[in-house]
Amino acid sequence: MSTNALYTDLSGYYDLMCADIDYQAQSNSVRRLHQLFGSAGKDHLDLACGTGPHVRHFIDFGYHSRGLDINQPMLDMAQLRCPEAQFSLQDMCAFQVAEPLDLITCFLYSIHYSGAIDRLKACIASVHHALRDNGVFCFNAVDKNQIDNNSFARHTVEHDGSQFAFSSGWNYCGHGDKQSLRLSIEKITQGVKQSWEDEHPMVAVDFIELQALLQPYFEVHVFEHDYEKIVPWNGLSGNGLFVCVKN
Structure with missing residues (x-):
């Protein structure tokens, strides 16, 4: 089966596949991080948004939230979940926005869907271009060596x-x-x-490599992958939450 066939053919099962995920806790944690590291602005974009559960929570938090994904059936479901939001069929490694944003998120390790280092670099550059000064990019990642x-x-x-x-x-x-x-x-x-x-x-990277890719564009903070409390990354664990403030 091709890479996208599972999500295209079984998009109706996606929410069941993610039924054990606490979307509210994830969204609220990133909202808190944005309050700490970002501005008071509420323009938000969720990359690889899937069926839109994170977008739903950010709207409920008072954000002007929207999403993008490469899978139209997912976006159709997201639009039903969040009728007040805008969703676009775009590649997160080469996307455009009409107005600069305050917060860009990428949950569920979806940053790795970049697939290759060059595309990951393009994703980072696209995010940097789309953010306002001092805008925040927040995502989770896994260290390949762990x-x-x-x-x-x-x-x-x-x-x-x-x-x-x-x-x-x-x-x-x-x-x-x-x-x-x-x-x-x-x-x-x-x-x-x-x-x-x-x-x-x-795409596979270790956290030292990932920080090196981000640092030309952002002030980078790495935290333990814990959505209940904010704890700096210990340098050893293989899951991390990255908070990147646009230079």
């Missing part, structure tokens, strides 16, 4: 008479700038099982 190929997250959920099991895990070969996200979905309806598997190519 990936455990044997670690998978798994959850189950029942929906419309079917039981679903979702599994995801990072895979890194140990060298280079390519890693992947391996996904699997099982659906059981009246004893009949269907299954899908996909592997999404991702």
Whole structure:
């Protein structure tokens, strides 16, 4: 199955796949970080917004929030969730905005969907261009050197008479700038099982490399991947929350 086929063909299952994610806690944490590091402005863009749950929370926080994604079925669902928001079909590595923004977010490790170092650089440059002075770019990332190929997250959920099991895990070969996200979905309806598997190519960086890519454009702050409290990154853990203030 091609990289985008899973999300295109099964976009209706995306929210089930992410049912264990606390979107409100994530959104509120980034709102607090924006209050600490940014201005009082409320113009917000969510990159790789999917079906729009983070956009929904930022609207409820009082932001003028919008989203972009490369998947139109996702955007159609986002528009239903957030009818007052604007959504655009764009590549986060080469996007444009009509007016400068105060906050740009990229949740769920989606920055890695850049896929290659050159495209990641283009994404960073596009974000910098789209932000106002002192605007904030906030995203989470995984350090390639800390990936455990044997670690998978798994959850189950029942929906419309079917039981679903979702599994995801990072895979890194140990060298280079390519890693992947391996996904699997099982659906059981009246004893009949269907299954899908996909592997999404991702860009691989360590946090030192990532900071070096960001620092020509931003003042960079790295925190532990904890949405309940603000704790500086200890330099060892493999998940981080990046807060980048435009130079």
